[in-house]
Amino acid sequence: MSFEVPDDLHYRESHEWIDPESGRVGITDFAQDELGDVVFVELPGEGDALEAGGELGVIESIKAVSDLYAPVSGEVTAVNEALFDAPELVNEDPFGEGWMVEVEFADAASDDLLSADEYAEQIE
Amino acid sequence: MTLRKPPLRDAHAERGATFTEFGGWDMPVEFDSIRTEHAAVREAAGVFDVSHMGEIEVVGPDATALLQRLTTDDVSALSPGDAQYAGITREDGVLLDDTVVYRLPDEERPAGGAGADAGDDGSVPAYLFVPNAGNDGRMHERWVDHREEWGLDCEVRNVTGERAMFAVQGPDAPGLVADAVDDGGPDVLDLPPFSATHAPVAGADCWVARTGYTGEDGFEIVCLWDAAGTVWELFAADATPCGLGARDTLRVEHGFLLSGQDFHPEDEPRTPYEADIGSVVDLDAEFVGRDALATQREAGVEETFAGIELLDRGVPRHGYDVTDEDGHVVGTVTSGTMSPTLEKPIALGYLPTELTDPGTQLHVVVRGQRKRAKVAPVPFE
Numbered sequence: 001m002s003f004e005v006p007d008d009l010h011y012r013e014s015h016e017w018i019d020p021e022s023g024r025v026g027i028t029d030f031a032q033d034e035l036g037d038v039v040f041v042e043l044p045g046e047g048d049a050l051e052a053g054g055e056l057g058v059i060e061s062i063k064a065v066s067d068l069y070a071p072v073s074g075e076v077t078a079v080n081e082a083l084f085d086a087p088e089l090v091n092e093d094p095f096g097e098g099w100m101v102e103v104e105f106a107d108a109a110s111d112d113l114l115s116a117d118e119y120a121e122q123i124e
Numbered sequence: 125m126t127l128r129k130p131p132l133r134d135a136h137a138e139r140g141a142t143f144t145e146f147g148g149w150d151m152p153v154e155f156d157s158i159r160t161e162h163a164a165v166r167e168a169a170g171v172f173d174v175s176h177m178g179e180i181e182v183v184g185p186d187a188t189a190l191l192q193r194l195t196t197d198d199v200s201a202l203s204p205g206d207a208q209y210a211g212i213t214r215e216d217g218v219l220l221d222d223t224v225v226y227r228l229p230d231e232e233r234p235a236g237g238a239g240a241d242a243g244d245d246g247s248v249p250a251y252l253f254v255p256n257a258g259n260d261g262r263m264h265e266r267w268v269d270h271r272e273e274w275g276l277d278c279e280v281r282n283v284t285g286e287r288a289m290f291a292v293q294g295p296d297a298p299g300l301v302a303d304a305v306d307d308g309g310p311d312v313l314d315l316p317p318f319s320a321t322h323a324p325v326a327g328a329d330c331w332v333a334r335t336g337y338t339g340e341d342g343f344e345i346v347c348l349w350d351a352a353g354t355v356w357e358l359f360a361a362d363a364t365p366c367g368l369g370a371r372d373t374l375r376v377e378h379g380f381l382l383s384g385q386d387f388h389p390e391d392e393p394r395t396p397y398e399a400d401i402g403s404v405v406d407l408d409a410e411f412v413g414r415d416a417l418a419t420q421r422e423a424g425v426e427e428t429f430a431g432i433e434l435l436d437r438g439v440p441r442h443g444y445d446v447t448d449e450d451g452h453v454v455g456t457v458t459s460g461t462m463s464p465t466l467e468k469p470i471a472l473g474y475l476p477t478e479l480t481d482p483g484t485q486l487h488v489v490v491r492g493q494r495k496r497a498k499v500a501p502v503p504f505e
Contacts, residue, residue, distance in 0.1 A: 036369070037159040039462035040439050058491065060439045062158045062461060063369055084437065088159075 003029040003123060006095055010071065011119035012112060016056065017095065018071040018103070025071060026099040027059065027090065030123045035061040038090040041083045043068075043100055048076045050103060053112060057100070059090070071113060074105030130175035131288050131352040141367060147257025147384070149176035152367040162373050162464040164364035165338050169294035171363040172371055173356065178260030179287045179346065182267065183231050183250040184278025190271055191251055195225055196396055196413070198406040199251075202227040207318040207335055210404050212255070212263065213413030217395040217420060219387045220266075221259045224335055226252045226320050248278075252331065252346070256383040260284040270412075288352035292359050293342035293374075300362050301332065301343045312343065326354045337371065339378035339503060373461050379431055379472060379502025385442060386429065386458040386472060395420055398474065400429040427455070430480040431502040432471040434488055436495040440471035445489040446497070454479060457488060463504060470504050471497075 005028070009017040015031035018024070032038065040060040050056060050070035057068040080099050083089055090098040114122065127150035130136075137143070141152035152173060155161065164170045182191055192199040195210040202208055204227050212221045230247035255263040264282040271280060292301050302313045306324040312332050315321060320333035328351030336342045347355050372382070381387060381401065387394040395413075396405045397420055407418050434440055440460030445453045460471035471488060479486070482501045487494040 036154060037157050037464075040437060060462075062373060062464070063153065065439075065441070091157075 003033065004095065005029070005116050005120045005123075007116045009095070009116060010113040011116070012069060012071045013114065013122060014069045016069060016071050018113070023074070023077070023103045023105060024099045025056070025101050025103055026094055027068065028119070028123075029094050032091045032094045032098070035059065035064060035066060037062045038087045041087050041090065041100065043079050043083070044076050046076055046079055050074055050076060068100070070103070072103060072105040072107070074103040076101050077104050078102035128176070128285075130173055131349045132173055132175075132356055135353065135356070136173065136365075139365060141365070144368060146368055147176055147259070149257055151176050151257075152365075153369045154367040155365040158367070158369040158373060159464050161364055161366040161370035165294045165340055165366060165370065165374055166465055167295070169292060169296035169300055169342070169363040170338075170366035170370065171356070171359040172291040172293070172366045172368075173288070174291050174344070174371075175288045175352070176257035177289050178255035178257070178263060178282070178284045179252060179289065180255065180260060180264055180267065181228070181250065181252050181281045181283055182278055183248060183281075184233070184276075185248050186271075186276035187249045187251055187278040190267060190274070190276050190278055190280075191225060191253065192409055193274065193411055194267060194270055195223065195253070196405045196409075196411055196417075197225075198409050199225060200409075204229045205319050205321055207320055207333055208404075209318070209401075211396040211399075211401060212266075213396065213411070213417070214389065215412055215416065217413040217416035218389055218393040219383075219396060219399060220389050221255050221263060221383050222381060222401070223253050223255050223263075224333075226254075226331070226333060228252055228331070229322065254289075259383070286349050287346050288349055288355070289344060289346050290356060290359060291336055291338070291342065291344045291371075292363055293336045293338040293340045294363070295341060297340070297342035297363065300359065301345070304358050305332070326351070326358050328355055330355065337380055338374040339380070340374075372459075373464055376459050376461050376470060376472060377463050377465055377504050379504070381429070382459060392458060394429075394474070395425070397421060397425045398427055398429060425477055427474040428477045428480050429458075429472065430475050431500040431504055432457070432473060432475075432486060432488065432497050433500040433504065434469035434471070434495050434497045436497075437469075438488070438490040438493070438495045439469050440488045440490065440495075440497075444471075446473060446475065447487045447489060447494060448479065449485050449487070451487070451494065454486070466504055470500070472502070475499070
């Protein structure tokens, strides 16, 4: 099975992505497939401070509960509230409508983040 | 520990199933997605490989007496082709397992051994009962021990490793199963719920029972291990292959107990009355645990199994605390999920009996947060 790994995003080993242009954060195609049917997402509020590698929220599928980790340090400037009523968007469109938060950050080039190629290799 | 494998484990893997350990077995948890599999069973038909369920045959003049002694309902009421859901309790009335007891056609007994129940023609009663995954060894041992203790005359055979079991469930399931029976076989549509018959399917002799664990109409089909592939493929062509994930969400929506999770002899010791299956306890029968249960029935139970619906967002899961409106812990969730059909979070668990009226306001504690909830009737609606 092959998974989408968009070139223009950066990735955490724990399967979150961040768009360095917009600051949007979500989970990868691989991660949504591993989780199965997503039924619940718990996210920080607007204005909350995130720390790279720290807690971002919780995602639950029918079969599992997983923690989400922040790919960068910064401040949450927007939350995808559509996910509260339609968490299945994470399955259907993990890099698009399934985004989770937007973060205003200082430095995306944190050592922890992987390029698309590096992430693709990790999930091979 | 090596996991036990159902006969079609590799075929399921090739179909793309993901697997989970359950009761010591390596079982498919999901073929496509729990949501689509669940919907297929509610709206059309699904087929489950449930070969992890135990199969134990009890045959002989005293087979009825032995089963009567070890299960909670009246086994003597069964005629060949009847099925009965029952508890298996220990001396203090606590459930060790739950099971379906099938009375098979009587068997010939070649020589001697005329016992209490031997027919005029020398035939003897035969039963199949189905303990839950991983319990077959313990239950086989229990049956043998009690047979010896009581000097009963019957064979007890653990055939779990020789039998495959499939469940074909959903509104379209009866038609599919009827079509699958070979020409000249019985019309299984004539079978009422909780009855069964031998029927040939794709040339294989199958035990076809109108039973299930999804709340839908359908059948459970037992065949020899060698015939498993042929029988499975026949159903998988028309019914959606389903894993244990959907099996779990389907049974939770209907409030069905899962042995080992909703009750467990050490971790969650519960009697049939607490587990709200008192209707399958016949206190006029003589079985292990009967006296303790008679006493409990007289006194009433302090806690009862009930349905809980979350009113706030969140997913209730096994082990989460349930509190009353004042925040005092009053119970624990034993099973919970986001209901795929109802699209709301639902749970099962034990509550103080006085708090089990539908509508009673409660909270379920999800990762430290109290979520509003209420008692709901089961099946959930």
